Structure formats: structure tokens, C-alpha cells
Amino acid sequence: MTKRFEQYGKPVSVTLLNEEFIRRDALADEQHLLADEPRYWLREILLCVGGEPWLAGRTVVPESTLCGPSWRCSNWADAVGPLSVYVLPVNPRFY
DSSP, X not given: OHHHHXXXXXXXXXXXXXXXXXXXXXXXXXXXXXXSOSEEEEEEEEEEETTEEEEEEEEEEXXXXXXXXXXXXXXXXXXXXXXXXXXXXXXXXXX
């Protein structure tokens, strides 16, 4: 979405709303979609174009997967930007 929004020619930015570890019971409606783990890393953002919110994003990652190089993403601040830039491969067919 970041790449698509950049095509509008306006600045794209991320506003971090929430970033923390949460317990499984905090995900009542989503538990059936996730691996059975005690804790998850949660990140909620607004992706803005030209200073206006265009998309609300929510990332939920099992804590056990945050090891090695992946662990650094749980320490990213809002200045880093959208996770897609760092997590997904750069492939034009997705835009």
C-alpha cells in the first residue's frame, strides 16, 4: 500500500498509534486466527498521505517468531516507517 500511495505524488508517512507486547487473552476476536502462544507483538499505525489518514494498519506477531534479525522489528519506532518496506520483498507486481 505504501508504494501505491506514493504514486499520488504526496508525502507518505506513518503515525504510530500503539506498539507493545500483549497477552493472548487481549486478542479475543482473533485468537482462532493466530498461533497458540502466550504473547504477541502488536503494532497499530495510520498510513497517511499528504498528512491525511488513508489506512489503518494492525500487525500481530507471535513472540516466538521475533528472534534473530526479525527481533529488530519489534524495536522500530514510527520514524522507521511502514513495516512493508522492511518485511516484504520489493516486487513491482505487488503495486
